[in-house]
Amino acid sequence: MGVPDNVKVIEHFDPNQYLGTWYEVARLDHSFERDLDNVTASYSLRDDGGIKVINRGYNSKKNEWKEAVGKAYFVDPANADGSRTGKLKVSFFGPFYGAYNIITLDQPYYNYVMLCGPDKSYLWILSRTPQLSYPIKQHLIAQAKELGFATENLIYVNQNPEVMNYEAGRHVVH
Numbered sequence: 294m295g296v297p298d299n300v301k302v303i304e305h306f307d308p309n310q311y312l313g314t315w316y317e318v319a320r321l322d323h324s325f326e327r328d329l330d331n332v333t334a335s336y337s338l339r340d341d342g343g344i345k346v347i348n349r350g351y352n353s354k355k356n357e358w359k360e361a362v363g364k365a366y367f368v369d370p371a372n373a374d375g376s377r378t379g380k381l382k383v384s385f386f387g388p389f390y391g392a393y394n395i396i397t398l399d400q401p402y403y404n405y406v407m408l409c410g411p412d413k414s415y416l417w418i419l420s421r422t423p424q425l426s427y428p429i430k431q432h433l434i435a436q437a438k439e440l441g442f443a444t445e446n447l448i449y450v451n452q453n454p455e456v457m458n459y460e461a462g463r464h465v466v467h
Contacts, residue, residue: 295392295411300440302379302394305372308344310403312336315419317350318405318430319447323415325385328352329359330451334419339364346383351453361385365393397436407433409442416442423452 296302317332326332329350337345346363363385369378379395392411399405405425408417418425418433425433438444 305376316423317450318425319418321416
């Protein structure tokens, strides 16, 4: 699974602390998320050691929810301390896997994360809450720009509370 040039995945993170619900704050445009607001990603453990992924969003033009269920697996073996690297492969379409690279993570609190795909046309900023503070958001965008992502094309996701009731994502601090 590829990682874009000059981009590094995080070396150590606790998958159990990463589980739960994340809200999409910003993304680069892709057909599979086009016109979606109120986008969330929910992660839970699978019996086979992988992670179940449920991506959900609301298409206000069609007045309907769209949901995709997938699975993710770690690419690298576990670190000596049991932590994992931020390099995963994810599939929503049968045997086809795409890169899921965690490039920034708010440690030790796990309040926000920045992810990318196999190249610089895929970028997401997620948060445990529907909104991310302006300074943190600007810091992540600046970091992404420095890495060569087209941040001027970011879509800022409308998390409209009138469409759904929010709960803060599950969150564990050790």
